[in-house]
Amino acid sequence: MLAADRLIALALMAFSVFVMWYAQRLPVGWEAETGPGAGAFPFWLGLGMLAASGAILARSFVTRPHSGETFIPDADAIPQILGVVGLLLGAIALIPLLGAYIALMLFLLAYLRLMGGHGWLLTGILTLTTPVFLFFFFEVTLKILLPKGVTEPLFYPLYAMFF
Amino acid sequence: MDVLALLADGFASSISPLNLLIVLIGVTVGIFIGAMPGLGSVNGVAIVLPLTFIVPPGSAIILLAAIYYGAMYGGAISSILLGIPGASTAVATTFDGRPMAQKGEAGLALIVAAVASFIGGTISVLLFTIFAVPLADMALAFGPAEEFALVLLAFTTFVGLGGDDILKTVVMICLGLVLSTVGLDIISGEPRLVFGDLPGFYSGISFLVLAIGVYGVGEVLYTIETSRNAPMVTPARLTFGELRAGLSKMRGMWRTMSLGSVLGFFVGILPAAGATPAALMSYGVAKSISKRPDSFGRGNPEGVAAPETANNAASTGSLLPMLTLGIPGSPTTALLLGGMVMWGLTPGPMLFVEQKEFVWGLISSLYTANLAAVLVNIALIPVFVWALRMPLSVLCAMVLVLCIVGGYAPDQRLHDVWMIAGFGVAGYLLRKADYPLAPLVLALVLGPLMEKSFRQTMIAEHGDLTVFIERPIAAIFVAISVLLFALPLIRALRRGRNGSSRPAPAE
Numbered sequence A: 001m002l003a004a005d006r007l008i009a010l011a012l013m014a015f016s017v018f019v020m021w022y023a024q025r026l027p028v029g030w031e032a033e034t035g036p037g038a039g040a041f042p043f044w045l046g047l048g049m050l051a052a053s054g055a056i057l058a059r060s061f062v063t064r065p066h067s068g069e070t071f072i073p074d075a076d077a078i079p080q081i082l083g084v085v086g087l088l089l090g091a092i093a094l095i096p097l098l099g100a101y102i103a104l105m106l107f108l109l110a111y112l113r114l115m116g117g118h119g120w121l122l123t124g125i126l127t128l129t130t131p132v133f134l135f136f137f138f139e140v141t142l143k144i145l146l147p148k149g150v151t152e153p154l155f156y157p158l159y160a161m162f163f
Numbered sequence B: 001m002d003v004l005a006l007l008a009d010g011f012a013s014s015i016s017p018l019n020l021l022i023v024l025i026g027v028t029v030g031i032f033i034g035a036m037p038g039l040g041s042v043n044g045v046a047i048v049l050p051l052t053f054i055v056p057p058g059s060a061i062i063l064l065a066a067i068y069y070g071a072m073y074g075g076a077i078s079s080i081l082l083g084i085p086g087a088s089t090a091v092a093t094t095f096d097g098r099p100m101a102q103k104g105e106a107g108l109a110l111i112v113a114a115v116a117s118f119i120g121g122t123i124s125v126l127l128f129t130i131f132a133v134p135l136a137d138m139a140l141a142f143g144p145a146e147e148f149a150l151v152l153l154a155f156t157t158f159v160g161l162g163g164d165d166i167l168k169t170v171v172m173i174c175l176g177l178v179l180s181t182v183g184l185d186i187i188s189g190e191p192r193l194v195f196g197d198l199p200g201f202y203s204g205i206s207f208l209v210l211a212i213g214v215y216g217v218g219e220v221l222y223t224i225e226t227s228r229n230a231p232m233v234t235p236a237r238l239t240f241g242e243l244r245a246g247l248s249k250m251r252g253m254w255r256t257m258s259l260g261s262v263l264g265f266f267v268g269i270l271p272a273a274g275a276t277p278a279a280l281m282s283y284g285v286a287k288s289i290s291k292r293p294d295s296f297g298r299g300n301p302e303g304v305a306a307p308e309t310a311n312n313a314a315s316t317g318s319l320l321p322m323l324t325l326g327i328p329g330s331p332t333t334a335l336l337l338g339g340m341v342m343w344g345l346t347p348g349p350m351l352f353v354e355q356k357e358f359v360w361g362l363i364s365s366l367y368t369a370n371l372a373a374v375l376v377n378i379a380l381i382p383v384f385v386w387a388l389r390m391p392l393s394v395l396c397a398m399v400l401v402l403c404i405v406g407g408y409a410p411d412q413r414l415h416d417v418w419m420i421a422g423f424g425v426a427g428y429l430l431r432k433a434d435y436p437l438a439p440l441v442l443a444l445v446l447g448p449l450m451e452k453s454f455r456q457t458m459i460a461e462h463g464d465l466t467v468f469i470e471r472p473i474a475a476i477f478v479a480i481s482v483l484l485f486a487l488p489l490i491r492a493l494r495r496g497r498n499g500s501s502r503p504a505p506a507e
Helices: A002-023 A040-062 A077-115 A120-141 A149-162 B002-014 B017-035 B041-054 B057-081 B088-102 B106-139 B144-161 B166-180 B207-226 B240-269 B275-289 B302-317 B319-325 B331-342 B349-354 B356-379 B381-387 B392-408 B414-432 B438-460 B472-497
Strands: none
Touching (some): A002 A040, A002 B166, A002 B414, A040 B166, A040 B438, A077 A120, A077 B207, A077 B392, A120 B392, B002 B106, B002 B356, B017 B041, B017 B057, B017 B356, B041 B057, B041 B331, B041 B392, B057 B088, B057 B106, B057 B302, B057 B331, B057 B356, B088 B106, B088 B275, B088 B302, B106 B240, B106 B302, B106 B319, B106 B349, B106 B356, B144 B438, B144 B472, B166 B438, B207 B331, B207 B392, B207 B414, B207 B438, B240 B302, B240 B319, B302 B319, B319 B331, B319 B349, B319 B356, B331 B438, B349 B356, B356 B381, B392 B414
16 A cells, blocks of 8 residues: 555546646746736646645655555455556547447446346346437437447438438 | 526426436436446546537536436435446445345335435435525625635535645645646737647546546446456345335334435535535434334345435535535536536526526426336336346446547547546546545646636736625635635644544545
8 A cells, every 4th residue: 555655646636647747838927918828727737736746755764654554455346446546548449340239248247247247137137228219219218329439330320311 | 486487487498308318328327326326426428428419508507407317316215126236326225225235125125215315316406406596596696705615615625625735735736736727828828738749638638538537438447357256146036015104104204314314415515515424424323213223234224315315415405606606516416527528608696696597497407207206216226237237347338439439439539538548547547546536536626717707816916815805705715715725734733642644535
C-alpha cells in the first residue's frame, strides 16, 4: 500500500507539472481587458495539486501510513480485474470496426462464459437479448444511432422497417 | 399561503399519469439498485442519467429523484438480508438489521426500515417545503463574489467535515477543477488543456463521462475485488400479521424517528456530510437516549428505524442547497445538478423565479415518490429478495454494457467511451488509495461556476481581492471557509499534543 500510495502521488505530481506547463500556452497573468488570463485557473490549480500531492509523497516517508496493508488484499482478484479491464478495452476498440452490437455480444460472451463461468443457456440468452433490447431502446425509441462498423448494410432492412 | 398554492400547482403536474408512472418506475429501479450490493443511489443515477433523454426535462429530474429516493429504501434490504449494506448510506442499518434477520425477524426489520424511511422522507419533505422559498429569496441577493465564496464554502466543507485525508481531499478538488477547465475558455474562447489537440477535448470533459467512469466502471472493478465470496441471503416472509405487528411496535419509536428525521435533514444540507454520517449520527443519538442502550447491536428495531429515517431525510435535505443555491449537498445531487445543466436548466435562486412549475413539480413529486416507495418496497420485497440471488458477474456485465452504451449515447462520441474506461480504472485505483471521489465529481460540476464567478468579480473589481471580505455575505462564507479549512489543522495539532500523529481515517 505504501508503494502504491507513493506511485499514485508521483503520478499526480507528474500530471500537475504537465497541466502547469500546458496551461502556459495561454496567458497566465493579468490581462488588461479580460482580467485573469485564460491559462491562470488551470495553472494555479495545477500548482495546488502539485503542492498537495508532493506533501502526500513527503508524508509517506515521515509517517509511513498504511505500511502494513496491501493495495489489493485478495491476490486472486487481480487476474479477474485485469481480465475485465482487458475485455472492456477490447470491446471499445472493436466498436468502430465491428459495430456496437457485435462488439458488445463478444464482450458478453467472453465475460459471462469465461469470467463468470456461466452455462451456455444463460450466456446465450443474455448475449442475444441484450443487443435486441439496446436496438429497440436506443435506436427505435430514442432515435440515437449506435455505431455499426462493417455491419451497417445488415441494418438497412431494419431501418426500412422502423424509420 | 403562497407556498401552498405553488405546491398545489406542483401536484397538478406531478400526479399527471406520465409523471406518476415515472415515479413508480423510478422508485422500483431505485430500490433494486439500492438493494444490490456495490450499487447505490450515486451509481444508479450515474448509469441511468443518459437514458433520461426519453422524457421531458421536468419528468427526467423526477425520474432521477425517484431513483435517488428508491435507492435509500433499497439500501436497507441487503443490509438486513445479506448483512452487507447495499450502499454506504445503509451501513448503520446492518448493526441491528442483521441480528434481527438472524433471530428470524427479517420481515419485521424490513417493515420497520420501510416505514421509518417513509416517516423520515415525509418529515424532511415538509421541512424542505418550508425552507426552500426563504433560502432561494436570500440567494437572490447573490452576486458573483457571493457565488464564488459559496462554492469555496462547499469545497472547504469537504476538507473540514468530510472525515477523509485532508491532503487527498485537496488533491481531488484541484484535479476536478483542472478537469473542468478542459475545452474552450469561457471568456476568450481559446482552446486550453486540449491534450495533444484532440478534437474530443474541445467540448470539455462532461461530468457524465467522469461520473459513469468512477461510479459505474470503477464501482464494478471494486465490487469484483471485494465481493468475491457471495454471502447467503436470509429468507424473509412477509404476512399481514407481521405488517400489523410491525406498525404497532413502531408507535413507541416516534421520538427516535422524529429526532432522526430532523437531524438527517439538517446534516443532509451540509455539502460534505450527506446521508451516511446522518444515519450513523442518528443511530448514535438513538442509542444514547434509549433506556436500554445495551440492546442496540443485538437486534433492536429502533436501531433500524433511527438510521433509516435519517438517511432518507438527508437525501431530501441535500436537494435543498442544490435547488436553491446551485450547490449540491451530496455526490448524487451533484449528478442531478449536472443533469439539470445538461437539460438547459440552471439550478439556483433564479430557478424559483423562472421555472416555478418545474421546481414545484419536483418538490411535490418527492411526496408522491415517498408514498410510492413505501408501497412498492413492501409489495415487492419477495421480488427483491429473489433478485439478490442474481450472480454478481451477470450484474457487473450488464452494468458495463450500460456504461459503454450510456456513455456513448448523449454526444455519440467514442472518445467519451474511452474516457469512461480511463476514468473507471483511475477512479478504482484512487479509491483503493483512499482518495475520496465525491469532491472530484463535485469539483468538475462546480468548476465552471467557480471560475466564471471569480473572473467576473476580478474584472469588475480590477483585481482587488478585498471584495470577498468587504461584501458581508461573501465575507461570512469566506470566514466559515477559513474556519473549516483550519479545523483539521487544529485537530491535527491537538492530536499531536496528545502524542498521536495519524491522519484522519478515510470514510
